[in-house]
Amino acid sequence: MMRGMIKGWFQKSDHYGEFLTALLSGDRKAMEKYLNRVLLQIASFFDGGKSTSDTEPERFYHGLVLGLIAELEGKYHVRSNRESGFGRYDVMMEPVSAGDTAYIFEFKVLDSDEEKTLEETADAALKQIKEKRYAEELLARGFAKESIHCYAFAFEGKKVLIKEGYSQS
Numbered sequence: 001m002m003r004g005m006i007k008g009w010f011q012k013s014d015h016y017g018e019f020l021t022a023l024l025s026g027d028r029k030a031m032e033k034y035l036n037r038v039l040l041q042i043a044s045f046f047d048g049g050k051s052t053s054d055t056e057p058e059r060f061y062h063g064l065v066l067g068l069i070a071e072l073e074g075k076y077h078v079r080s081n082r083e084s085g086f087g088r089y090d091v092m093m094e095p096v097s098a099g100d101t102a103y104i105f106e107f108k109v110l111d112s113d114e115e116k117t118l119e120e121t122a123d124a125a126l127k128q129i130k131e132k133r134y135a136e137e138l139l140a141r142g143f144a145k146e147s148i149h150c151y152a153f154a155f156e157g158k159k160v161l162i163k164e165g166y167s168q169s
Helices: 002-010 018-025 028-042 056-072 118-131 136-140
Strands: 076-080 091-095 102-109 148-156 159-165
Touching: 018 028, 018 056, 028 056, 028 148, 028 159, 056 076, 056 091, 056 102, 056 148, 091 136, 102 118, 118 148, 118 159
Parallel strands: 102 148
Antiparallel strands: 076 091, 091 102, 148 159
16 A cells, blocks of 8 residues: 555656665665655645654654655565664665665654754664664674664655664664
């Protein structure tokens, strides 16, 4: 259902595979540029705005990115909101083929009580990945820490900043 909904949003676009291409080639800037363009074109400010629940805006962005990567099922085991280490990551992509890169995504919406900029929000997400040790599941399965790419997605309305970090110190 999610795959169909996301494809419907981008059906008229010749750029549907851009995010996946950027992700798999490690081009963080292209991922960020693509998501910023998409959010500006299709999202409402209210989609990612504050609601009565602090987690609601994050769920919108989480679902959007999950829909974009759904095409990778078969090449990756895509998991959402599962436990690993001392917490629950947002998204993990474990490659089916040994030797391929694994990914951990953490999504955060700028909270003006906690951070002043998207940069600070992204840094907080990367810190969370490390402190909660989300990579433990992958490390236990034999992945080298160098083959685990961690991305922090910081959102504010129709803006996104993506930072790359490492799962362990």
